[in-house]
Amino acid sequence: MDGVITTGLIYISLIIQVFSSGIFEMAILSIYNGNGRRSDGHCCVGSNEYCNDQCRTFVTACLLQHTTKVPELPECIFGNSSTAVLGGNVVLSQTLNDFELSTLMIRFQFSWPAVFTLVVDVRHDNDNHLSQNDSSQLILRSIVSETIYPPSFWYSQTTTGEDKSIQYTYRVICDDNYYGAGCEVFCRSRNDSFGHYVCDQDGTKLCLPGWEGEFCQTAMCWDRCNMSHGFCYEPFQCSCLIGWEGESCDQCIRKPGCINGYCHEPWQCICKGDWTGNDCNIDLNYCHKYDPCERSGTCLPDNQKNFTCECVVGYTGAFCESVICEDRYCQNGGNCSISSIGCECPEKYYGPHCEFRKLTCDETDCMNGGSCIPTQTGTMCNCTKGFTGENCKSDIDECNSSPCKYGGICKDGVDGYICDCRDGYTGNNCDIIMDPCMGITCFHNGTCVASSSDFSGSCLCSQGYTGHRCEIVINPCTDVECQNGAHCTSISSGFGFQCICPAGYNGVYCEIRSDPCQYITCANGGTCKSYTNHYICICDPHYGGKHCTSVLMPADETVSERPGNDIIPVVKNGYTEEDDDDTEEDDEGRQYTEEDDMLNVGSTRKKMTNVGSTRKKMTC
Ligand SMILES: *[C@@H]1O[C@H](CO)[C@@H](O)[C@H](O)[C@H]1NC(C)=O
Ligand SMILES: *[C@@H]1O[C@H](CO)[C@@H](O)[C@H](O)[C@H]1NC(C)=O
Ligand SMILES: *[C@@H]1O[C@H](CO)[C@@H](O)[C@H](O)[C@H]1NC(C)=O
Ligand SMILES: *[C@@H]1O[C@H](CO)[C@@H](O)[C@H](O)[C@H]1NC(C)=O
Ligand SMILES: *[C@@H]1O[C@H](CO)[C@@H](O)[C@H](O)[C@H]1NC(C)=O
Ligand SMILES: *[C@@H]1O[C@H](CO)[C@@H](O)[C@H](O)[C@H]1NC(C)=O
Ligand SMILES: *[C@@H]1O[C@H](CO)[C@@H](O)[C@H](O)[C@H]1NC(C)=O
Ligand SMILES: *[C@@H]1O[C@H](CO)[C@@H](O)[C@H](O)[C@H]1NC(C)=O
Secondary structure (H helix, E strand, O other): OHHHHHHHHHHHHHHHOOOOOEEEEEEEEEEEEOOOEOOOOOEOEEOOOOEEEOOOEEEEEEEEOOOOOOOOOOOOOOEEEEOOOOEOOEEEHHHOOOHHHHEEEEEEOOOOOOEEEEEEEEEEOOOOOOOOOOHHHEEEEEEEEEEOOOOOOOEEEEEEEOOEEEEEEEEEEEOOOEEOOOOOEEOOOEEEOOEEEEEOOOOOEEEOOOEEOOOOOEEOOOOOOOOOOEEOOOOOOOEEOOOEEOOOOOEEOOOOOOOOEEOOOOOOOEEOOOEEOOOOOEEOOHHHHHOOOOOOOEEEEEOOOEEEEEOOOOEEOOOOOEEOOOOOOOOOOOEEEOOOOEEEOOOOEEOOOOOEEOOOHHHOOOOOOOEEEEEOOEEEEEOOOOEEOHHHOEEOOHHHHOOOOOOOEEEEEOOEEEEEOOOOEEOOOOOEEOOOOOOOOOOOOOEEEEEOOOOEEEEEOOOOEEOOOOOEEOOOOOOOOOOOOOEEEEOOOOOOEEEEOOOOEEOOOOOEEOOOOOOOOOOOOOEEEEOOOOEEEEEOOOEEOOOOOEEOOHHHHHOOOEEOOOOOOOEEOOEEOOOHHHHHHHHOOOOOOHHHHHHHOOOOHHHHHHHHHHHHHHHO
């Protein structure tokens, strides 16, 4: 019991090392089973005396911890594998179609333990399922207990039984990138930012030239590189830290501007010899070396500017080279002063020696209204606005800044400009876009319409009005011709017209003639007959007159029909046919015939001569 538990624990601890990886390989070389029987002596197929058929031979391999007592059905804790049916009673690897058929591989992912037991069973496939748990189907068992370290060469094994044998080889190798006795060392050669190394046969990292460190990640700098002040990212190089220079980065960089100095640390400027100053550019021994002061001046070291000359009275300058207050040192009446070293000039002069004469305002002509102002060295013109230059001569061109917008043309003036705007624009700078309708009044409810093409506005008039500003009232009668002498009047309410028709006419233009009989009553049974221009009452016998109102005498009985005497004046084309004479004649008892009626319309001769020709033509 104890042994089993211990083994189990070892097994678990081995399995946990999942980063190990390798393969136990086994290759079957030959199997021989002379009489086709199983290990228990029975035929694989058939009765016990005659084996009817060959065995259906396959092989299982079982890998387990080292043991001397292998049970019938061992537990393959290191792994197991099995072939398909390889053949009958004789199997030779050369005759197998597929070499892999006869090769068994047991892959492991734990640290290979080196010591192991291998159980190889040659079995008969009794049930076509390659069952492995029926111990009666065993033909031959081969057991090997061995100690092997990967990568191993091929070990070979031959096991024989009663007229049976199996010959095979086996070995243990690690997967790619796994090394060591247990295939537990992982190492993959690489050459990138995570490392620069190859692996040796034990899986140990060997750094590529120029790299070091546990993962060979650190570049080795050039061997003469001063590693206190240099570094490298690539092997055999030497880059300097700030403040250092040189191939080996062993030279400090001096303070910029340092002339006669050196450094121990970056940015120092340590002066050599007699030099001093921040930049070591001042020579404390200058006086001694160069004796720069003239005219018996005394040279003193000066840590600001190499030297200072102390001049004897009457001289000045850095080298005591200038003479003060010599004759004519100050000109034009200037007074020389030793104490202030210079000239006091009279009012009209200036300059170190009062040699320049000042201009006065009397002599200065400031133009264009400029005023003159006296200055230290002369005069100056204070120009009026809009002018500039010497003596205010120049007019400032205010158009320079192109102040006129939208294509307006600028005209320069004095202290100003005028913009000549294009149509449609206004304002001092032509920057106001004009409304073409601004200032345009359209009368009578007319509306102004703006034209964008020429910036003009025009009036759109309401009906009945016209004119530029709709100020003209259109007379509705202008184009109207009232007929038959009617005259046109406008209707005050709207824009319409009305023809006032004379009696006997109607219609919009009075063009329709009314029936002359329409409003006529012929008395005493008379009948009204209409004609073009008039009507006639046709009276009953015994009656006469225009409207059959007169009673006739019995002597006139022969007259059956008597036209009315009255001819009603009608209007035609503005001509009034009114003739009193006609009426009288008719009244005198003139006979009226049918023919007359047809031809002459009126009964008067006079009238007929007037209009007869017209009538005749009509009848023809
Ligand atoms: C053979 O290996 C399989 C898994 O690969 C496992 O399930 C089976 O139990 C093993 N057989 C024996 C007898 O250990
Ligand atoms: C062998 O295993 C199978 C299933 O895996 C089972 O059906 C059969 O009974 C077992 N045979 C023996 C003899 O244990
Ligand atoms: C490693 O990489 C560098 C640059 O990528 C290359 O120059 C060098 O030859 C490589 N070394 C090896 C051994 O592959
Ligand atoms: C680096 O240079 C400094 C001087 O700048 C020197 O003192 C030091 O010894 C050098 N170190 C090496 C490793 O060369
Ligand atoms: C001091 O004199 C040296 C020449 O001796 C010159 O190079 C340097 O610029 C001088 N320094 C100053 C501050 O003028
Ligand atoms: C120069 O000195 C004289 C006498 O001291 C004095 O009268 C005169 O005004 C001075 N001139 C100027 C320009 O100061
Ligand atoms: C220049 O003239 C203007 C008036 O024209 C005045 O206000 C201004 O103070 C003058 N400038 C000087 C410097 O006198
Ligand atoms: C103008 O129009 C208004 C309303 O649209 C109307 O009341 C008014 O009478 C009109 N005036 C004229 C002169 O047509």
